[in-house]
Amino acid sequence: MINIALGFDSNFAPYAAVTIKSILLHNKNIKFYILYDNLKQTDINKIDKLIQTGDNCSAEWIDMKGKFDHLNAGGWNSKSVYFPVALPSLCPDDRILFLDADIIVNNSLEEIYNQDLEGYYLAGTLDYGIMSEFNSNSKVTSQTCGGDIPAKDYFKTIFGYTDIKDFETYINGGILLLNLKAIRNDDIENKMYEVFNKIDFALNEQDCFNYISKGKKKLLQNKDAILILKDYVIKDIPNDYKQEYISNCDQNINHTIVHFIKKPWLYPEENIPYSNVFQKLRNLTPYKYFRHRKEIFKFRLHKKAKYFVLFGQTIFSDKKNTKNLMESNLK
Numbered sequence: 001m002i003n004i005a006l007g008f009d010s011n012f013a014p015y016a017a018v019t020i021k022s023i024l025l026h027n028k029n030i031k032f033y034i035l036y037d038n039l040k041q042t043d044i045n046k047i048d049k050l051i052q053t054g055d056n057c058s059a060e061w062i063d064m065k066g067k068f069d070h071l072n073a074g075g076w077n078s079k080s081v082y083f084p085v086a087l088p089s090l091c092p093d094d095r096i097l098f099l100d101a102d103i104i105v106n107n108s109l110e111e112i113y114n115q116d117l118e119g120y121y122l123a124g125t126l127d128y129g130i131m132s133e134f135n136s137n138s139k140v141t142s143q144t145c146g147g148d149i150p151a152k153d154y155f156k157t158i159f160g161y162t163d164i165k166d167f168e169t170y171i172n173g174g175i176l177l178l179n180l181k182a183i184r185n186d187d188i189e190n191k192m193y194e195v196f197n198k199i200d201f202a203l204n205e206q207d208c209f210n211y212i213s214k215g216k217k218k219l220l221q222n223k224d225a226i227l228i229l230k231d232y233v234i235k236d237i238p239n240d241y242k243q244e245y246i247s248n249c250d251q252n253i254n255h256t257i258v259h260f261i262k263k264p265w266l267y268p269e270e271n272i273p274y275s276n277v278f279q280k281l282r283n284l285t286p287y288k289y290f291r292h293r294k295e296i297f298k299f300r301l302h303k304k305a306k307y308f309v310l311f312g313q314t315i316f317s318d319k320k321n322t323k324n325l326m327e328s329n330l331k
């Protein structure tokens with residue numbers, strides 16, 4: 001049995017359905033913990049029915065309404081970013097895999113799920129996006145640091161990070177394999193709530209997981225998971241790490257978990273790794289015909305990409321001139 005947790009609201013239900021469908025295609029014996037807020041009953045019904053089509057799969061639906069109202073979600077319009085923090089008291093088992101609802105799964109999760117976690121609170125993926133943010137020293141917001149502050153000052157003040165090497169164990173919060181047993185033994189959930197009262201993190205729960213799990217984080221292998229980042233973020237990853245990121249950012253590797261920081265549904269005509277897999281999966285969900293208002297109209301006229309999408313239909317797309325963004329980022 002594999003425990004998988006997802007957390008989302010109605011805005012993300014259609015994409016969460018893609019995540020779930022992708023898991024069901026390659027896995028069996030899954031217990032889903034669905035942590036939700038502001039989710040319509042019709043969404044619950046649709047997704048519950050989808051889960052029941054899986055081989056020995058079931059779902060526990062947990063209403064998280066109000067639980068994190070006192071916390072600041074920063075740029076996110078939903079408190080759902082905090083939901084994974086509560087998993088140690090929601091799931092009685094020894095481990096659980098938390099996945100964002102902008103993720104697809106391409107293979108069996110068994111090997112990743114059952115790996116040795118002795119001595120670790122969690123396993124996750126290196127966050128090249130944060131390396132980029134540190135490197136470009138863009139502004140982040142933390143009231144603990146007096147509001148808007150350059151990323152380098154923020155990470156020095158809160159984490160004591162002064163060098164890019166310090167980020168070699170900073171993990172992305174979208175994929176978290178949690179060692180619930182170890183976390184409960186050390187009362188980490190309550191410690192996180194205490195830290196949230198003291199520190200206003202720029203990156204919310206992700207920062208807090210990294211802060212509290214210092215020295216207790218295991219990195220997943222490159223083939224296990226990939227973050228699909230936005231072009232301007234890739235551009236600012238420091239050189240050695242950028243080379244490593246781009247060589248791993250290859251669909252031929254067939255990563256088990258793909259986390260779309262750059263959303264394929266918002267950039268339908270751009271070369272995003274695994275975008276074609278996402279589009280196929282979407283057609284297999286109850287939200288096949290759903291298009292978010294942000295997806296209905298798309299226009300870009302840029303040397304990197306030219307297209308015009310209206311009512312979800314491509315009116316114009318110049319794919320020949322749509323440069324391979326990975327290649328152009330290497331230059």
Ligand SMILES: [Mn+2]
Pocket residue numbers: 100101102174259260261
């Ligand atoms: Mn995400």
